[in-house]
Amino acid sequence: MSTSPKRRGKVEKHNKWGYIFLIPFVVVYVIFQLIPLISTVYNSFYENYRSGLIQVGPNFVGMDNYKELFAGGYFWLYLRNTLIMWVLGFVPQIIVSLILGAWFSDMRLNIKGSRFFKTVIYLPNLIMASAFAMLFFALFADTGPVNAMLTGAGLLKEPFHFLSNKWSARGLVAFMNFLMWFGNTTILLMAGMMGIDPSLFEAAEVDGATSTQVFWQITMPLLRPIMVYVLVTSLIGGLQMFDVPQILTNGTGQPTQTTMTLIMYLNKHLFSKNYGMGGALSVVMFIITGILSLIVFKAFAQKKED
Numbered sequence: 067m068s069t070s071p072k073r074r075g076k077v078e079k080h081n082k083w084g085y086i087f088l089i090p091f092v093v094v095y096v097i098f099q100l101i102p103l104i105s106t107v108y109n110s111f112y113e114n115y116r117s118g119l120i121q122v123g124p125n126f127v128g129m130d131n132y133k134e135l136f137a138g139g140y141f142w143l144y145l146r147n148t149l150i151m152w153v154l155g156f157v158p159q160i161i162v163s164l165i166l167g168a169w170f171s172d173m174r175l176n177i178k179g180s181r182f183f184k185t186v187i188y189l190p191n192l193i194m195a196s197a198f199a200m201l202f203f204a205l206f207a208d209t210g211p212v213n214a215m216l217t218g219a220g221l222l223k224e225p226f227h228f229l230s231n232k233w234s235a236r237g238l239v240a241f242m243n244f245l246m247w248f249g250n251t252t253i254l255l256m257a258g259m260m261g262i263d264p265s266l267f268e269a270a271e272v273d274g275a276t277s278t279q280v281f282w283q284i285t286m287p288l289l290r291p292i293m294v295y296v297l298v299t300s301l302i303g304g305l306q307m308f309d310v311p312q313i314l315t316n317g318t319g320q321p322t323q324t325t326m327t328l329i330m331y332l333n334k335h336l337f338s339k340n341y342g343m344g345g346a347l348s349v350v351m352f353i354i355t356g357i358l359s360l361i362v363f364k365a366f367a368q369k370k371e372d
Contacts, residue, residue: 110345115338123342131346140331141347145354147236147319148327151311152304154240159248160296166248167255168281173264184256188249198242199313203229206238229315232324239311239325247303251296258292259285294366298359305355308333 110131114123135141166187170180177183190198205212206228213225228234262285270280286293308329311319317333319326328351335344 106345106348108345109341110349112342112345114342115340127342131342132350135343135346135350141328141350143323144319144326144328144331147324148305148307151236151239151243151307151325151327152301154236155243155247156300156304159244159251159300162244162248163251163255166252167259168285170252171256171259184253187252190245191247191250193246195242195246195309196313198246199310202238202242203314230321232321235315235321235325239307239314242310242314243304243307247300251300254292254296255289258289262288290366294362297362301358301362302355305329305351305358 109124111126111128112124113127113130114125116122169175169177170184204210207213208225208227208229212228213222216222217225226234228238266284266288267280270284275283306329307327311325311327312330312333315325317330319330328347332344332347332351335341335347
């Protein structure tokens with residue numbers, strides 16, 4: 067069945083307006099995303115930095131920046147630090163968010179004041195990470211309120227150096243990321259749960275399924291697309307972790323650089339105007355992020371096929 071010339075003209079006219087409305091997005095993407103990306107890859111192959119008042123480069127050095135990046139072993143140390151702090155924050159975040167999402171989306175519980183609680187748990191996401199870090203820096207300082215309460219209650223004989231201990235410092239960074247993002251994750255998971263057909267839950271209840279069986283056999287499988295989105299976006303955000311550990315440790319990554327993240331390491335190169343190493347590190351991070359995201363998609367796709 068052929069389309070009449072008059073109808074084909076209308077379709078082409080509508081298509082034209084669609085392309086016109088896409089122009090602002092394309093322009094913004096090219097200027098602020100594509101050009102910087104190409105520039106970063108280009109700079110990664112050049113020696114380009116300042117030594118005092120002397121500008122060195124840009125000189126083409128090929129893969130030397132990448133070799134230097136992996137030579138000292140610092141890259142793998144900072145990558146491990148970043149992943150450890152992300153996992154420490156993400157695991158409790160996804161557990162708490164699943165529990166809260168299941169509670170708020172369960173019509174049988176009929177939780178009173180659910181709108182108020184939803185607003186409250188989302189509020190930390192609106193607070194700037196720098197303000198959060200400054201607050202925790204003051205609370206957990208050696209002479210801060212937390213140490214004062216612990217020593218005053220007799221739980222500690224002397225103040226505990228939270229920011230000088232490897233795991234307590236990592237734990238504080240992870241805890242702050244958890245507080246800031248669990249509300250957003252809860253809203254996303256709850257939206258996915260509320261999109262599931264209620265008749266499935268009613269049929270399971272008629273068949274005598276328990277709440278636990280309903281959650282694992284119905285809710286979780288149907289929630290997989292949202293879970294993939296949450297996991298991938300959280301992973302990308304975790305690899306870009308910067309502001310909280312930067313402010314909490316004053317950019318030093320102490321103690322003994324165990325809270326130094328990849329973006330903090332990148333920031334040092336950009337601050338010293340070493341654009342070659344900064345570009346190489348950015349490219350490697352981009353590749354690692356892509357690989358880890360593909361692994362996540364592949365893992366969930368495999369489960370779906372099974």
